[in-house]
Amino acid sequence: MSVTILYCSLVALVFLILWKFTVLKTFILNLWEALTISSYYVCHAVVRTLQRVVWSCNGVKDHMVMAEYGAVYESCVQVQRIIHRGRFSTMNHPRPWDFIGLHENFTHPQVLLSPYVSLYCVTETHAYFLQHPDDVDVHHSRTSPFMYMAQFEHAITLYCIPLGHFHKLADEVGNPQIPVIWISNTGRCGSTLLVQMLENVPGTRCMSEPDALTNISLMDRAEQMSKEGINKALCSTIRMLCKPAPGIQRIAIKSRFNCVTEVDQVIQLFPEFHHLYMYRNMGNIMKSYYKFLHRDLVMCMLEWLVNNNLVSRLIPYVRNYLVHFIAGEESKKRAVRHLADVNFMGYVTTFVGSCVVEFQRLLETKAISMPTLHYNDLMRRPVEVTTEMFELLSLPSHYVQMALTAMQHDTQKGTILSNISNSSNNLRKMTGQDVRDMNVMLSVLGLPDMNEELRLPNGICG
Known part of the structure; x- marks a missing residue:
């Protein structure tokens, strides 16, 4: 014994x-x-x-100022050789200070039309492009599941152009001359899989979260630009993302979940685009968000700042700042009265849920008929659903089986967003308080709770 x-x-x-x-x-x-x-x-x-x-x-500063005031168009692009890079969080949207660069020269905007140069981010005053090696395709999932990650990891040169000249160059490029598929989504709903399915269709360039669109959405939400300025920036950004490229017959663009607030403007600017909205039950979405957010150090630090009562009282700025990420004035009014009583995951649920509410509002008030795709329907009947989706998006039906091969792989392999490769590393468990606060905010927004099904109109069911 x-x-x-x-x-x-x-x-x-x-x-x-x-x-x-x-x-x-x-x-x-x-x-x-x-x-x-x-x-x-x-x-x-x-x-x-x-x-x-x-x-x-x-004299570099003088030249930059002249370019910002609309002069020296032929040499308005500043070229910097990247010597270092850093991002505080995977979740951060791109910023110019993600890179440290050394000034090399000024050059003509035509350099930005190179197939090895891609738009990275947009601010109130400038647009920033990155050059990558000739053998790296930052659009393709084999480089990275997300375009902004591929750009960050492989960039060798940073180009900066004043926003006025950026618009002029975009006007010269003009509207896309090939079909464009615009994919909006809730996030954590299989939209990355959907993009990689479309990527298997020959001649299709897919962009999974080109984050210049995210910059514009957040600037709009924070009212950092006028509505006219936002529309112009959005138009120029889309034109530059869809610039002509050899062998490309169509383009599919999947934005981050918060960009749903710009869909109405996209429809008005480019009425010929095909649109699709992909979603999932709110419980599945929020559980998936919970997993990967707690693999990100900065998100864990932010959670601590929000959930610590003493810190929240001493530094109210943190909670007040997060309110800016809520989509829609009506959702913001509803949510603000309750946010003081919920934890960090209550805030995250509000960010995501408010975007779903904005999409519902778009369907109801704008009378827009847009196909919607529930992740569960795609998983239950992949062939039938994909066939119907291809028909709605004017894609060749004989590529359906080829598209479905994307289901055989981990679509987010190599990133903290993968629920397969990171499953054993997820040490954080969702608490009862997390679930209660998430359900509170879902109820405030008028959405189904964590255990209920979410269904939107115009569903692709096969």
């Missing part, structure tokens, strides 16, 4: 030591990641300050 007790005690001690070591190792790795990224931004701030001084002395 005593031997058994001793053995069990030793096993428990070893387990405790290993557990403590794992926790300590995780803490050290997270601390190192935070320090590394923080040091990058400090370094970037120092470099930018020094650059401003140097550029003021050597």
Whole structure:
């Protein structure tokens, strides 16, 4: 009996030591990641300050100012060689300061039409493009499941063009001359799989989350530009994303979930586009968000700031700032009264749910008939649903089987968003408080709760 007790005690001690070591190792790795990224931004701030001084002395700044005021179109694009890069979170939308670059020269905007140059982000004043190696296709899922990740990882040159000249170049390019499929979605609903299915159709270029669109959506939500400015930026961005390329017969663009608020403008600007909205039951969406958000260090830090009562009182800015990510004025009015009483996942649910509400409003108030695709329908009847979808999107039906081969792979392999490769690393478990707060906000927004089914009109059911 005593031997058994001793053995069990030793096993428990070893387990405790290993557990403590794992926790300590995780803490050290997270601390190192935070320090590394923080040091990058400090370094970037120092470099930018020094650059401003140097550029003021050597005339670069004067040339940039002239370009910003509409002059020197032939040499309005600043070229910088990228020497370092860093992003604080996978969830961050692209920003110019993701890169540290050294000024090389100024050049003609025609350089931005190269097939090896792609639009990365748009601000209130400039548009930023990236050049990648000739053997890297940043649009294709074999490079990365998401375009903005591929661009960030493989960029070698940064191009900066003032927004006025960006519009002029986009006007020269004109509207897309080939069919375009615009895919809106709730996120975590199989939309990445859908893009990779379409990618298997020969002659189709697919863009999974080109985040210049996300920049525009967030600027619109924060009222950083006028409505006229947003529409012009959106039009120019789409034109540049769809610039002519050899062998491309059609383009499919899947935006992030928050870009659903711009769908109405897209329809008005480009009425010939095909549209599709993909979604899933809210419970499945939010559980999937919960998994990958807790693999991201910055999201975990943000959660702590929101959920800690003392910190929330001392730094109310954090919760107040997050309100800007809610889509639609009506959803914002409904939600604000309840957000003070919910945790971080209540906020995330509000962000996602408000975009679903905005899509419902689009269907109801604008009388727009747009096909909708429920993930469960695609999984239950893949052949029938894909065949009907191809017909609605004017795609050749004989490529249906080829498209369905995308289902045999992990569509988000190599990223924290993959629920397959990261399943064993997901140590965080959803709490009862998380579920309660998510259901509270779903109810406030008038959406089905975590255990109910969400159904939208115009469904593709096969």
